[in-house]
């Protein structure tokens with residue numbers, strides 16, 4: 014196992030030769046950018062005028078050109094990273110971020126996702142296929158700084174090459190680079206087992222599991238990019254949904270897909286899944302657990318059904334002084350008819366109301382002395398009398414009450430007698446956990462329940478029209494701004510045309526939205542593929558919400574059961590997935606950790622094993638580093654001061670190795686302690702600047718203070734882990750997550766005893 018990074022030195026002439034090729038590719042990139050940029054400018058110069066049809070076409074072109082320019086801008090870094098020399102062809106094949114041809118249509122670069130790029134990731138000494146030599150090009154900016162060769166021709170096998178790792182020099186350089194607070198792509202160094210997952214078939218549920226740092230997130234993102242490339246027709250129309258554990262995590266990964274040339278993916282968290290609902294409150298884990306149980310689906314379904322009520326006795330209704338009768342048997346018949354439509358509650362109400370009106374109008378007509386020969390106009394008047402009568406409206410509503418998901422869930426939570434009636438399968442203690450005041454903010458665990466209710470209820474006309482009106486107002490304001498810009502930029506105006514007039518013309522064509530934009534705003538949108546990261550955290554109710562969005566069951570589910578929060582370990586993926594575990598599920602395992610040094614990985618495994626929570630999948634660390642694990646004991650009452658000292662020393666260490674200000678440190682503290690520890694550390698003048706997050710971006714600070722749940726999925730050069738015994742109180746998974754975040758060094762600071770399995774020094 015190599016101890017430190019060794020980028021093989023290639024001959025100067027090889028670097029020079031590759032530089033010449035790389036220059037050609039970048040020159041072509043510049044040419045394409047300039048050409049698309051010019052076309053975009055031309056379309057924009059024509060400005061927002063002309064017929065709605067013209068405008069709509071121009072908008073389509075403008076959107077296409079600006080997408081292409083953005084795509085070309087994003088692939089600047091490491092545009093070319095590989096070369097294959099193949100048996101039987103004199104021309105080498107270059108592999109890069111996107112496919113590119115020169116002006117004569119000769120291929121300059123093969124897209125990494127194309128079938129012909131596959132040997133770059135898959136060929137091994139044992140199975141070289143046609144590959145004689147694989148070359149990794151390491152670049153900084155547009156400059157080739159090194160090349161690394163692997164000879165796969167069996168006559169020249171390099172003894173160092175194993176079947177496990179390809180392009181070790183490039184790989185170790187990537188692994189050891191100082192972290193900048195954002196994930197980068199791994200396109201140049203994808204390993205064989207990862208490539209197999211990335212290119213696995215689109216159909217069915219693929220569960221990708223593996224220990225911390227095995228590249229699950231990286232693989233999930235590259236797979237999304239691969240699927241969009243290989244199945245563009247199918248996925249461009251339906252879209253791809255990516256669900257991550259937190260907004261911070263989504264920011265952490267946000268650059269990866271664009272750098273792979275893909276930006277049309279809807280990325281969200283469970284908290285933000287339901288358009289128009291913001292889940293901002295937090296709640297105890299045991300409350301969330303009850304809300305996540307499958308039985309809640311039954312509870313909600315009963316609550317909706319209870320909105321459909323048959324009166325016990327005949328009711329008298331007054332219509333224009335005439336007494337009509339609402340009979341239980343008529344209500345029952347109308348209800349049966351409405352239920353037979355199979356429509357959600359609010360929509361089926363129309364059928365119910367019409368059927369009831371028919372009965373009442375007949376009685377009304379008879380009471381008014383009319384007969385069957387009455388003409389259509391008369392009947393329409395009679396019907397209108399009945400329909401608008403207050404008594405009738407109230408009675409029909411009482412029998413079939415329209416409502417919103419939010420309103421109903423709020424009533425269930427705040428009225429114990431309602432919950433008692435509909436949630437008999439929950440114990441009294443569990444029901445008490447669900448209780449909350451009206452008007453309290455929503456939590457993440459509420460979102461799947463609201464979504465389930467929205468599905469059962471369907472849109473509520475009044476609530477919906479309020480929302481549509483608000484959206485229309487926003488859109489109108491946007492159109493007005495656009496029109497004002499157009500007037501200013503083209504010197505229109507001068508009393509001839511007002512922004513309002515222009516805006517009115519624009520609205521005729523409506524805004525142009527990408528698939529992702531349309532999908533993100535539509536609760537009922539069904540996606541062509543769904544990727545779920547940190548999937549071990551999702552409740553059965555959350556899976557139901559995701560499955561509704563993916564009827565094709567084409568999903569990539571990524572996670573690690575050992576990293577699950579809380580004290581209820583999951584024995585298997587089928588237990589976690591619940592209904593999502595259909596016969597289409599297939600599992601893949603990633604086995605090598607590219608993040609955490611072996612010493613730290615071994616310590617984390619030992620701690621888990623000592624807690625009786627041995628990790629599900631053994632992980633082999635790709636490397637070790639000297640001094641990767643340090644432990645500092647603190648006097649009780651001086652924990653923060655000791656932590657501050659340790660953090661300062663770690664920052665100084667990074668300054669020395671990577672240059673002033675480079676590298677990131679995370680201080681991981683027990684659940685609930687961030688609000689106390691962060692300001693206390695910030696009192697240290699040596700740390701204040703490093704703790705400051707520019708623009709409030711938590712990933713922007715050089716030193717982050719967070720708990721294990723917030724740290725999920727993230728990584729830092731150095732992790733200072735404060736009081737591991739208390740972190741363990743959140744469950745063994747939390748400590749496992751916390752210990753496996755560093756790429757270089759874990760520094761434990763403790764005043765309490767260390768958890769079993771963690772060596773004292």
Ligand SMILES: Nc1ncnc2c1ncn2[C@@H]1O[C@H](COP(=O)(O)OP(=O)(O)OP(=O)(O)O)[C@@H](O)[C@H]1O
Pocket residue numbers: 184187188197198199202203204207223224225226227228229230231232573576607608725726727728753
């Ligand atoms: N083939 C690779 N080449 C270079 N770096 C890699 C490769 N695979 C993974 N990495 C790096 O390893 C680190 C861990 O990857 P990632 O976050 O995807 O792992 P994970 O399995 O999702 O981890 P966790 O379960 O702890 O969240 C990242 O920095 C990633 O870029």
